[in-house]
Amino acid sequence: MAPRRSAHMTIMVAAAQKAAKRLIRDFNEVEHLQVSVKGPSDFVSQADLRSEQTIIEELERARPGYALLGEEGGARGSDNWAWRWVIDPLDGTTNFLHAIPNWAISIALEKRLPDGGAEVVAGLVFAPALDEMFWAEKGAGAYLNDKRLRVSARRDWSASLFATGIPFAKTAPRNRLAFARVLGQLMPETAGVRRMGSAALDLAWTAAGRYEAYWELGTQAWDVLAGVLLVREAGGYATDPAGHDHVTGDVVAGNPHIQPRLRDMLVEAMEGVKA
Structure with missing residues (x-):
């Protein structure tokens, strides 16, 4: 039986899948992308920016009151947020720009705690070029697509x-x-x-x-x-x-x-x- 995803995770999956469609097109035509340098050995491409824009649009449409923190766009929304999305629209940009398929979309959802801290209650790492969707919800386990994950048991x-x-x-x-x-x-x-x-x-x-x-x-x-x-x-x-x-x-x-x-x-x- 496939694991049941919460409403939050369903939103995250949909946003990542929509952004992934454009990322795959860009990955297949990577030589045409415009690239800027953020710092030493730190790059940002049109693909990063478009992916983040797509993800934010989808998340805001589904949960308009939530704050956001994105790698490219920084913080958005109230400082006194109760819920916050944390987004890396393209983790592994250098791989992406060199046509190496090890890159991913990462989305986490934080919930504010009564003491003022925060905890991550849902997380997604989607590798479109590898067709692997890793996701987890607090207290509900971690999965690769629909398969339950366990860490290695090796001791040696x-x-x-x-x-x-x-x-x-x-x-x-x-x-x-x-x-x-x-x-x-x-x-x-x-x-x-x-x-x-x-x-x-x-x-x-x-x-x-x-x-x-x-x-x-x-x-x-x-x-x-x-x-x-x-x-x-x-x-x-x-x-x-x-x-x-x-x-x-x-x-x-x-x-x-x-x-x-x-x-x-x-x-x-x-x-x-x-x-």
């Missing part, structure tokens, strides 16, 4: 595969050094480390058990909120290096056997480069 590091995001030009020097320390420790101990170019998909693939763990320093909310929920609902851990559930930039995720030690390695590495 020598058989474990890790994913990460390699720092690039705009990354803080401290994070670059911490990354190098962790990578140096992992390389001789594991089955390998992959850098696929999309934080949202790395988290989705961790939820699906394709990776045992994933870490990255200096992410943004729109990169990871949906994926973090996917990992948690698939039975894994997803925190910052200090172990806090509220992931604000640095994220480490994985199965319950691997993630704690990887988190300890990150803490040690980051403390070792304080100066």
Whole structure:
């Protein structure tokens, strides 16, 4: 039996699917896209902008009172929001521009809590070029299309595969050094480390058990909120290096056997480069 999706998730799926149709057309004609540079090794294309516009239009039509936070357009709506969409219209833009199919749409839905904080109650990561729709709702599990997801059960590091995001030009020097320390420790101990170019998909693939763990320093909310929920609902851990559930930039995720030690390695590495 196919899992039942809430009204919120139905809206998210419809918005992502509509944006995906244009993204696929652009992907097949990528050489014609106009591209701008936001910063060192950080690009935005017409495809990103059109995708975000489509997603926002669909979400606002369905839930006009909700706030939004998008990678390209920033924040919209009341600062005192009760519900907020968090959107990455094209995670993996560099892959997209090089005709590599590892890119995705990421949409998360946050709910304001009585204490003033927020929690992610629904998350979607859609990879149109791969025809894979990852989605999760708080307390209801994580899915790939209609198949229930579980994180990997591997405990042995020598058989474990890790994913990460390699720092690039705009990354803080401290994070670059911490990354190098962790990578140096992992390389001789594991089955390998992959850098696929999309934080949202790395988290989705961790939820699906394709990776045992994933870490990255200096992410943004729109990169990871949906994926973090996917990992948690698939039975894994997803925190910052200090172990806090509220992931604000640095994220480490994985199965319950691997993630704690990887988190300890990150803490040690980051403390070792304080100066």
